[in-house]
Amino acid sequence: MCGTPLGAFIFLKHSETFVRVRGSIEPLPLKDAYMKTPRPTARLEPLTQLRNLKMARSAHAYVRGSTVQFYEWLHSQRGRRLPSGPPVWICGDCHAGNLGPTGDLRGKIDIHIRDLDQTVIGNPAHDLVRLALSLATAARGSDLPGVATARMLEEMMLGYEQAFEISDEEELQRPSQVKAGMRSAVQRTWKHLAEERIEDMKPTIPLGKHFWGLSKDERGALKTLCATDEIHALVTSLKGRSRDDRVELLDSAYWVKGCSSLGLLRYAVLLGVGDDDDQEFCLLDIKEAVAAAAPRTAKARMPRDNGQRVVEGARHLSPGLGDRMIATRLLDHGFFIRELLPQDMKLELDQLSQSEAMRAAGYLAKVVGVAHARQMDLATRASWIRELKANRSQTLDAPSWLWSSVVHLVGSHEQGYLEHCRRYALQH
Numbered sequence: 001m002c003g004t005p006l007g008a009f010i011f012l013k014h015s016e017t018f019v020r021v022r023g024s025i026e027p028l029p030l031k032d033a034y035m036k037t038p039r040p041t042a043r044l045e046p047l048t049q050l051r052n053l054k055m056a057r058s059a060h061a062y063v064r065g066s067t068v069q070f071y072e073w074l075h076s077q078r079g080r081r082l083p084s085g086p087p088v089w090i091c092g093d094c095h096a097g098n099l100g101p102t103g104d105l106r107g108k109i110d111i112h113i114r115d116l117d118q119t120v121i122g123n124p125a126h127d128l129v130r131l132a133l134s135l136a137t138a139a140r141g142s143d144l145p146g147v148a149t150a151r152m153l154e155e156m157m158l159g160y161e162q163a164f165e166i167s168d169e170e171e172l173q174r175p176s177q178v179k180a181g182m183r184s185a186v187q188r189t190w191k192h193l194a195e196e197r198i199e200d201m202k203p204t205i206p207l208g209k210h211f212w213g214l215s216k217d218e219r220g221a222l223k224t225l226c227a228t229d230e231i232h233a234l235v236t237s238l239k240g241r242s243r244d245d246r247v248e249l250l251d252s253a254y255w256v257k258g259c260s261s262l263g264l265l266r267y268a269v270l271l272g273v274g275d276d277d278d279q280e281f282c283l284l285d286i287k288e289a290v291a292a293a294a295p296r297t298a299k300a301r302m303p304r305d306n307g308q309r310v311v312e313g314a315r316h317l318s319p320g321l322g323d324r325m326i327a328t329r330l331l332d333h334g335f336f337i338r339e340l341l342p343q344d345m346k347l348e349l350d351q352l353s354q355s356e357a358m359r360a361a362g363y364l365a366k367v368v369g370v371a372h373a374r375q376m377d378l379a380t381r382a383s384w385i386r387e388l389k390a391n392r393s394q395t396l397d398a399p400s401w402l403w404s405s406v407v408h409l410v411g412s413h414e415q416g417y418l419e420h421c422r423r424y425a426l427q428h
Contacts, residue, residue: 033082037207040215040224043254044263051262055417056424059139062417063096065259067118068404069416070133070409071293074126078408082401083387085124086237088375089316091368092118093136093260094127099364103341105237105421112368117261119313120291121300123385124372131368132402133409135361140410148354152361153398153406160363161388164381167387181354203250203281206269211253214267221331222286234326235273235282235339247274247282255285264288265333284341289327289334307334317371 040047055065063070070093073079091098091113098115135156136149206212214222225231226249236245248271256266265288273280289306294303303309307327315322325338373381391400 004208005246010389022173037212040078040213040218040254043212045326047262050256051259052420052427054259054262056421059414059417060134060139061259062140062420063137063413064097064133066413066416066420067093067260068293069413070092070130071295073409073412082123082125082129082405083399085387086376086380086384087297087300088124088372089119089293089313090122090124090127091116091130091313091317092120092122092126092292094130094368095293096131096138096360096364097134097235097365102133102318102321105323108320110320111363112321113368113371114318114321115311115376116314116317116321117287117289118294118308119317120292120294120296121302122294122296126295127368127372128156128160129405129409131365132406133413135357136406136410137413138365141356142353142357143356144354148357150396150398151354151405152357153402154396155362156365157388157398157402158365159366161385163366164376164385200397203270205251205253205268207253210256211268212256214252214254218254218267219252222267223249225260225286225328225330226269228326231271231284231337234324234337235271235284237324238341240336240341241273241280244267244273246272248279250281257285261287264290265331267314284296284337284348285340286330286337288337289336304332305329307336310336316375341384 055062074082088293093115094113098113099111100114101109102112102114103109103211111346130151135152139149139152226247232241232247235241235247236243250268250270250272252269255266256262258268267284267286269284269286271282271284273282289310291306292309303312305327309324311325311327315326319323321338324341325336326336327336329335376384388399391399392398396403
């Protein structure tokens with residue numbers, strides 16, 4: 001993959017980050033300090049440095065990582081002018097990178113919302129604005145003209161509205177680039193997952209830049225957790241496994257993963273499932289759940305425990321993923337847990353042509369629309385669509401509030417990105 005031209009859709013490995021160099025991609029090296037494994041009590045500083053580095057790489061990366069700035073805008077006067085959609089579970093951080101292929105318990109694979117840390121019962125318009133901002137910055141990163149952004153928003157709204165006209169079981173028509181990525185997801189095996197996530201097929205997690213050592217308390221808490229009936233039920237629920245299979249803890253580590261969530265507690269746990277002669281491997285992602293910054297509907301009834309909130313939101317927005325998740329308490333913190341499947345991949349947009357950008361916008365918005373629509377009855381769907389079709393100008397077939405929001409947000413995030421880069425350059 002390294003050194004080859006980028007396509008419109010690229011499903012990147014989570015453990016590597018690339019930078020474009022003259023139309024190709026090359027690994028962007030991390031500083032030597034990051035390569036060292038810090039003590040458990042000294043993680044915060046290198047994690048903060050890493051987050052700042054990731055956000056300095058591009059304006060699109062900055063948008064993905066600067067969730068707090070987006071939420072502050074939603075609470076501002078401009079943000080409060082958005083239409084009030086029906087209260088449903090929303091992603092809360094619906095940028096394009098949080099959509100991608102996921103597998104379900106039966107082995108079926110499809111594109112869904114795949115990151116739900118910020119999920120709340122809230123205004124679906126917030127997901128639309130967040131997705132539109134992400135697509136607009138991706139277009140700018142591909143050197144597309146401003147008119148392409150306008151056309152992308154039109155296609156985005158068309159795709160979103162079409163989602164309310166189809167059944168939940170109906171398969172969406174995928175752009176050719178997504179079909180190619182889906183074929184890659186279907187063909188992936190544990191070998192691919194092990195090589196990408198733990199860099200080895202042996203039943204251990206090697207410590208290094210992606211995995212750090214645990215404290216004695218962390219190791220003991222994870223050992224106790226993995227002996228529970230809840231974990232046994234979770235890892236034996238996949239198609240092809242038996243409820244009677246033995247589950248064995250093989251190794252565990254602190255996981256250095258993500259961007260905006262860097263600094264939260266996150267653990268990788270490697271389990272063996274089944275007898276020694278026919279043992280399968282299972283990689284658990286155990287991630288701390290904290291209070292959502294995304295605005296929620298007043299008086300909405302949601303679980304108070306943040307781990308349970310994330311799981312409940314996932315079951316409404318991406319049922320195939322939500323059914324593979326559980327919530328738990330660990331070391332006096334709330335967590336949510338899922339087994340990572342080889343098919344769980346991240347969707348990245350890069351080097352888009354205008355036609356590809358428009359098709360991508362329509363398709364991704366349709367995925368989000370399906371997740372919203374399944375929570376509404378027919379009357380609520382019709383009322384929400386009528387609201388979305390209002391307030392359109394003669395020159396743009398998309399809501400005027402969406403266009404004005406994106407214009408303002410792109411400008412403020414560009415300013416924030418340049419200021420972030422200035423501070424980063426002064427510190428390094």
